[in-house]
Amino acid sequence: MAVSSASSIASSLGIGSGVDMTGIANQLAEAQFAPRTQRLTERSEKLERQISLAGSIRSALSQFATALGERVRTGDLAPQPSISNAAIAGVSSPAGSTGSGAFTLEVTQLATAQALASNSFASPSATVGAGTLTIRFGATSATSHSPNPSRADVSIAIAAGATLADVARAINGNRAGVTAYVAETAAGAQLVVKGPEGHANGFVIEAVEDPTSPGLAGLAWTAGSDPARLLNPSRDAEFKLDGLPRTSPTNTIPNAAPGLNLDLKATNAGTPATISFSKSSAALATVMQDMVGALNEIAGQLRTATNPITGDLARDPGARNLARALAEFGSKIIMPNAREGSPRTLTELGLATERDGSFRFDSARLTEAMARDPEGVAAMFTNGINGVFAEVDRLSRTSASSGDPGTLGGSIARYQALSSKISLDLAELAEKQETLRFSMVTRFAKADSQVAASKSTLSFLQSQIDVWNAQRD
Numbered sequence: 001m002a003v004s005s006a007s008s009i010a011s012s013l014g015i016g017s018g019v020d021m022t023g024i025a026n027q028l029a030e031a032q033f034a035p036r037t038q039r040l041t042e043r044s045e046k047l048e049r050q051i052s053l054a055g056s057i058r059s060a061l062s063q064f065a066t067a068l069g070e071r072v073r074t075g076d077l078a079p080q081p082s083i084s085n086a087a088i089a090g091v092s093s094p095a096g097s098t099g100s101g102a103f104t105l106e107v108t109q110l111a112t113a114q115a116l117a118s119n120s121f122a123s124p125s126a127t128v129g130a131g132t133l134t135i136r137f138g139a140t141s142a143t144s145h146s147p148n149p150s151r152a153d154v155s156i157a158i159a160a161g162a163t164l165a166d167v168a169r170a171i172n173g174n175r176a177g178v179t180a181y182v183a184e185t186a187a188g189a190q191l192v193v194k195g196p197e198g199h200a201n202g203f204v205i206e207a208v209e210d211p212t213s214p215g216l217a218g219l220a221w222t223a224g225s226d227p228a229r230l231l232n233p234s235r236d237a238e239f240k241l242d243g244l245p246r247t248s249p250t251n252t253i254p255n256a257a258p259g260l261n262l263d264l265k266a267t268n269a270g271t272p273a274t275i276s277f278s279k280s281s282a283a284l285a286t287v288m289q290d291m292v293g294a295l296n297e298i299a300g301q302l303r304t305a306t307n308p309i310t311g312d313l314a315r316d317p318g319a320r321n322l323a324r325a326l327a328e329f330g331s332k333i334i335m336p337n338a339r340e341g342s343p344r345t346l347t348e349l350g351l352a353t354e355r356d357g358s359f360r361f362d363s364a365r366l367t368e369a370m371a372r373d374p375e376g377v378a379a380m381f382t383n384g385i386n387g388v389f390a391e392v393d394r395l396s397r398t399s400a401s402s403g404d405p406g407t408l409g410g411s412i413a414r415y416q417a418l419s420s421k422i423s424l425d426l427a428e429l430a431e432k433q434e435t436l437r438f439s440m441v442t443r444f445a446k447a448d449s450q451v452a453a454s455k456s457t458l459s460f461l462q463s464q465i466d467v468w469n470a471q472r473d
Contacts, residue, residue: 028440033433040426047419049312051412053305054319057298058400058408061322064294065389065396071287072381072389081260085273090263094255100375103242103257106272107264111197111237111251114140116205117229119218120188121164128167129215130160132208135178137195140202140234142227148200154178160213164189167219178203191219195234198249202234237264240272281370284377285363288350291388292361299326299357318411322399327357334391335380342376343369346388349377 081091088107121128137151154176158167164182168191171180180193195201207220221229237248241256251264260275302323305313313319330347338344347353350365369377380387402409 024440024444026437028436030433032436033429037426037429037433040422040429044419044422044426046312047415047422050316051415051419053301053312054316054408054412054415057301057305057319057322058412060294060298060301061396061399064298065393067294068287068291068392069383069389073383081275081277083273083275085268088264088266088268088273090265091275092261092263093259094261100259100277100378102274102276103260104240104272105262105275106240106243106269107237107267108240108269109235109238110264110267111249112232112235113197114195114202114234115231116193116203116221117183117231118164118191118193118221119229120185120190121218122188124165124182124184124189125163126189127215128158128162128164128219129217130158130162130210130213131216132157133167133171133216133219134206134208135176135193135203136206137201137203139199140204140223142230142233143224145202145204145223151177151201158216160210164191167191177201192231196249197234197237197251199234199236200249239264281367281374284349284370284381285366287381288363288366289361291346292351292359295326295329295359299323299359302326303357313411316411317406318399318408321406322395322408323357325395327353329353329391329395330359332391334388335376335386337386338376338379342373343380349380 081093083089083091083105089105133156135154135156136145136147137153138145138147140146154174156167156170156174158170162170168180168182171178171193178193178195180191183190183192193203193205195203204222205220206222207216209216237251237253239246239248239262246256248264253262253264256262259277302319305311306316306319306323308314330351330353331345333344334346335342335344343349348365349369350362352360352362354360366377381389384390398404399407400409401407402413404410405414
């Protein structure tokens with residue numbers, strides 16, 4: 001409303017005086033607030049540069065920590081197990097864990113699942129009678145059955161008129177841990193029922209027949225009743241890891257040792273295979289070189305940002321503290337629990353710090369450390385509470401903390417708060433400037449009207465005088 005009214009008034013200015021009153025009002029209002037507006041604008045622009053610089057450095061450090069962590073956990077730095085005879089077992093490391101050392105593996109028995117066949121029927125569509133089949137789990141052999149108290153019995157109702165194929169579907173639909181199918185053999189159609197691996201997961205099948213529809217007993221089996229129908233007994237895997245006898249209900253054995261999963265495939269009684277963890281020295285050299293590149297990028301950004309003459313973060317506490325931490329990064333003990341003689345700092349792995357704060361990689365020192373203590377070097381690149389990644393991640397998280405005024409995160413939070421305050425101050429100044437301009441336009445309009453009235457009166461008097469003078473003549 002104020003702007004519209006001012007424009008209306010401004011349109012009438014200059015009629016009486018011939019002076020650009022609107023331009024004068026604008027210039028006077030701008031001159032009144034220009035110094036403060038300029039100071040706030042310049043401060044706002046600097047704050048935006050500071051936020052951008054601090055954010056860029058913080059982001060570079062975070063990306064460095066993330067990439068290093070990924071490489072340590074799943075990349076070429078993670079110690080990978082290998083086995084001397086891959087036909088015996090597959091070996092791997094659980095996600096997020098690492099292993100070291102060497103093991104011997106001797107597999108004497110693989111885990112197996114029980115397979116049981118029914119009596120023969122004419123065809124899969126032959127009816128089998130009606131009633132209830134009950135599957136009872138436990139350690140089962142051809143002659144004995146010991147119930148497994150941790151597994152409940154499974155009862156399956158078989159309706160009158162059901163075929164052998166219908167029984168297979170009913171067992172599979174029960175989802176009780178056993179599966180079934182109909183095998184057509186030279187002897188006829190037989191129902192084959194299979195359980196999970198493991199000695200305790202064997203089973204017997206009992207049948208309660210419907211007297212009006214007999215025949216279901218042909219699917220029943222108990223230990224000792226008909227050994228030929230037990231196609232395969234259930235067994236646990238038996239193996240020796242480092243000579244120590246072990247068993248497993250399945251051939252897949254997670255965490256058989258720290259950082260080691262096993263997937264048993266065959267037996268090798270009397271000829272143990274060797275499992276070892278390896279870490280490539282070439283991969284370590286590459287990651288050290290990559291670390292130097294990442295650290296130099298961050299250190300270079302910090303040097304430019306904290307330049308005492310041209311740097312926008314010259315007096316920023318977060319940037320200064322980070323620069324100090326980087327200067328001490330190579331010599332800081334990052335493996336406090338390492339055994340005597342093992343490397344504890346990155347300097348011992350070849351990270352050298354120059355006088356200007358930049359970094360370089362001394363490959364000879366890494367080679368020397370690897371030759372002297374390969375396990376100690378490998379331990380520095382694991383995903384634990386200590387080590388290279390833990391220290392980089394700690395530095396990144398600390399720098400990103402917005403609650404600490406001495407970090408980049410704290411600086412960014414402070415700059416953002418100041419920037420928001422300045423934006424409000426600039427908006428308030430703009431409103432005050434418009435109010436002053438409108439007031440001046442209003443006052444100038446009144447003055448201009450008065451000038452116009454005076455000019456009109458003078459013009460009238462002048463015309464009367466001209467008339468009188470003409471009459472006298």
